[in-house]
Amino acid sequence: MNKDKSIHDSNHPYREKTDKRILKKNPWKDYGLHVTVLVLVIIAEMIGPIQIKLINGIEVSIMPLLYTMALGLIFYLAKPIKWIQRKQARIAEGAMMLFIGVLIAKLAVSSGQSMHLLFEMGPALMLQELGHLATIFIALPVALLLGFKRESIGMTNSIGREPEVAVIVDKYGFNSPESRGIFALFVVGTIIGTVFISFLTSISVSLLPLHPFAFAMACGVGSASMNAASLGPTLAAFPGLETQIEAFAGFSNLLSFSISIYIVIFVAVPLTEKLYYWLEPKIGRKAIIEEGEG
Amino acid sequence: MMVDFIDGSENITVHGVFNWILLLSIFSIITVIGNFIGYDHPIGDSLVGMGILSVITLVGVWMERRIPFNISSIIYISAIGIILAFPGMPTSEIVSYYVSKVELLSVVTVFLAYVGIGMGKSWNEFKTLGPRAIIVTMLVIASTYLGSAFVAHVILVMTGVPA
Helix, strand or coil, X not given: CCCCCCCCHHHCHHHHHHHHHHCCCCHHHCHHHHHHHHHHHHHHHHHCCEEEECHHHCEEEECHHXXXXXXXXXXXXXXXXXXXXXXHHXXXXXXXXXXXXXXXXXXXXXXXXXXXXXXXXXXHHHHHHHHCCHHHHHHHHHHHXXXXXXXXXXXXXXXXXXXXXXXXHHHHCCXXXXXXXXXXXXXXXXXXXXXXXXXXXXXXXXXXXXXXXXXXXXXXXXXXXXXXXXXXXXXXXXXXXXXXXXXXXXXXXXXXXXHHHHHHHHHHHHHHHHHXXXXXXXXXXXXXXXXXXX | CCHHHHCCCCCCCHHHHHHHHHHHHHHHHXXXXXXXXXXXXXXXXXXXXXXXXXXXXXXXXXXXXXXXXXXXXXXXXXXXXHHHHCCCCCCHHHHHHHHHCCCHHHHHHHHHHHHHHHHHHHHHHHHHCCHHHHHHHHHHHHHHHHHHHHHHHHHHHHCCCCC
8 A cells, every 4th residue: 555545545445345346337237146145044034043052051142144144155165156256256245335334324223212321321432442452462472472473463453354454554564564464364354253253242241241231332343244243142142122232332333443443543553562572572483484475 | 355455436426326226225125035034024114124224325325425524434324323313303213113123133144145255255365374363363353352341341330330
């Protein structure tokens, strides 16, 4: 990315992607793609949620939203399915950027209905953003112990979705080890993040005696998909609080898209660097050979 | 991978808006079917609900491209949704009623089907990243999530919010 591109410019990965895919082609014409999605949704909703009991009453719930995502990926990867290829993946990706809007609109309507609550709980909503910094103290030492060098600065400063990727690329340059680190985090997070946070939430709500609204706010730490996947088990665990939980998750996710990039720029990245220079000589391993592009 | 990120955007055209409307209609129909199968919500009411959400989305993405400030459509969409549903607004009751007929999870189930297909593109890159990257990613997500939940919990308890 050009150095002269401001951070504001790099705020628009969604818009650019959506426009490139949607405005030029006729994405609605790809009937194969949309009919496939319809079939996946029907299958997933007919199966419904499944609860799996682990030890000591800890329960993991698998929601239909995970089936459709997994099946979508399988359909893309399966060779015999000729009508879902790279082209459809690009259309799906562009369409998805538009459909995020519907998801956000639904959360916003819940937020509007519970506006009075949001005013009361403003401090918790704002301050939980600082809780995100926990990743630096937990993941950075582990990354160093695993042999990562400066990649770890990109990998562990934040949850690494689009806005944060843009910040790191802007600060360190496209070919820097820091950017390689956050690209790795971004790709792995894209593939496993949604599933992982859904299981993490299931286990957390059944194991930790925290406030339902605290779980709701934690849902929103990552991307819109991660927010949604985390909301599933949270809504199931606290019946009767649907609107409020959706409102807090929506608001927290909105903060993750907007305010949190400034926290990343002014707090998370400098803090990660400081901790890196202090810890690296103490626990850093011999540099390992780079994987992937470099 | 990141090349997609950087290219400039296009201007909106009538053609583009038409594409948006058709895509949102397809999305709404699939969601309403899933919403009926999974949650037994009446098709008519939830179709109206999806219509409202689609219009909010459409206005939001249109405003993002038309208004010269550098504000993401996510912010516009959130603002419109909040205002329309705010208690005391004349639209509040109608919007809240119909939108409540669309389960969040029905929307998400359809949304994630597209995400899953789109995700396929990253699969090869994912395979080249070793288990160490996976371990670090899981730790990053877990500690961000739990860090947020713990701080929120402490503040909620301190400010005396009943559970």
